[in-house]
Amino acid sequence: MRGRSIILDHIQGREAAALMVDGQMDDLLIDADAPRPGTVYRAIADRPVKGQGGMFLKTPDGPAFLRQVKGLSPGQPLLVQVTGYAEPGKALPVTQKLLxxxxxxxxxxxxxxxxxxxxxxxxxxxxxxxxxxxxxxxxxxxxxxxxxxxxxxxxxxxxxxxxxxxxxxxxxxxxxGRDMEALAEGDGPHLLAWRDWVAPAEIVSEEGGFETRGILDAIDRARQAQVGLEGGASLYVEPTRALVAVDVNTGRDVSLAAGIKANMACAKALPRELRVRGLGGQIVLDLAPMPKKDRRSFETALRQAFRADDIETALVGWTPLGHFELQRKRARTPLTEVLR
CATH class of the missing domain: 3.30.230 (Ribosomal Protein S5; domain 2)
Structure with missing residues (x-):
């Protein structure tokens, strides 16, 4: 199916929005239990973190952490905004630069x-x-x-x-005010879809759209590690506690160019797969074997692919073992945590 469609619905009682492009799910937003990015608090400074130049804050939704802070005393109120989702057991990431x-x-x-x-x-x-x-x-x-x-x-x-x-x-x-309080709530999936998916698209908002438009099947596929790529290659996206591991396989292709073809297909597909799965943090790519002379072409393709992605992602570079590392903002809760 050609064209773009935006489907607004609910899943497991949570507000959700899906973007379909040419029959493939290109993005997925599902409301999480954690405070939404964009939420503004009047927070209370709690205690500084020596050696990190940051401070823990008190908010109505639990502790928050503010980086690179100066001149702030414990007990002082300040306005901060949530910038992303915290890992389990960690404080909310916030900033004083409101948007x-x-x-x-x-x-x-x-x-x-x-x-x-x-x-x-x-x-x-x-x-x-x-x-x-x-x-x-x-x-x-x-x-x-x-x-x-x-x-x-x-x-x-x-x-x-x-x-x-x-x-x-x-x-x-x-x-x-002086007490800690939530002053503005971040946007939910339906409003985010209207705000950020601005290209012309068919809008589907009737109840049950996720089922009739194949979104539930696409979500089931996104919850699996394996992703099929062009030419019979595949990649496996597997989050661990420390990082997200991505393994690229050439499949049945045994030609001399099999490795670079699989890796270029990975570069094209990776931003979408990370977006849909809600994955961020440290990402390590175990690529298919390819000559070192092809590394620059791969980096160019990867950089071009992430340029169209809204989530801040830094291409860190190659490791001594030949892996490629990225650092991606935790802008969303992982799909596996949102849907149990």
């Missing part, structure tokens, strides 16, 4: 100025967007980023989006 993000606009307190996505090249359109921003923004302490989705959007929709994010930012920043 209020929607489909068209990102309001940036403490970072004044207007910025427009570089993907919008048309100068006339950029001028129109700047005019909308100036007409809508009044608080000079708030900055604004206009996202790539503004390229084809109606001016009134963009202005409304900016106004809503400014109102939310103003309300949160103007809060004068």
């Amino acid at each position: 209020f993000k929607s489909r068209y606009a990102i309001v940036t307190p403490g970072a004044p100025g207007f910025n427009i996505s570089r993907s919008i090249k048309d100068e006339a359109r950029r001028d129109q967007l700047l005019e909308i921003a100036h007409d809508t923004m009044e608080d000079g302490a708030l900055g604004l980023i206009l996202r790539s989705s503004c390229a084809e959007a109606e001016g009134a929709d963009i202005a409304d989006d900016i106004a809503q994010m400014v109102e939310l930012a103003t309300r949160v920043l103007g809060d004068a």
Whole structure:
């Protein structure tokens, strides 16, 4: 089935959204029990961590950890935002750099100025967007980023989006409380789908869409370690407590180019497989055998594949044993933990 479809439904009582591209599940969002990324707290400083330059904080949803903090005393209230999901038994990762993000606009307190996505090249359109921003923004302490989705959007929709994010930012920043409290909740899967999956797509929102559109079958496949690749190759994605291990196999192909073909197919498929499974942290690739001269081509293909992925991923490089390492932000709860 060609084309893009966004299916909004629930699974095991949890709100969920799936993105299908040409008949294959390209992304999957399922609500977890943990606080959502984007949630804003008025937290209370608890205790510093010597040697790490960080501090543990108290929040209504448990302890949080703030990195690279200076001038903060225990008992002091501060505004922080959840940046991702914590590993079991660890504190929530938070930041003091708040972002209020929607489909068209990102309001940036403490970072004044207007910025427009570089993907919008048309100068006339950029001028129109700047005019909308100036007409809508009044608080000079708030900055604004206009996202790539503004390229084809109606001016009134963009202005409304900016106004809503400014109102939310103003309300949160103007809060004068002293006790720990959740001031704004992060977006759930349905709102995230509207916010981030902006390319034209068929929207399916009736109850039972996951079953009728084959999403449940796709989720079952995503819960398996093995992933079939082009040309009969395969990879195995297996999370452990310490890292995510990815093993690439050539299958029945015994040609001289079997290794590089399997590894290039892995580079193309890996961002999708990590996204759908909700995996992050340290990722180690045990690639199929290939000459060292082909490593650069593989790295280029891998970098290109992750460039289109929204989750921050660092390509660390090769190990002495010939493995390739990545470091990926824990932006989601692993699928195996969300669905039992």
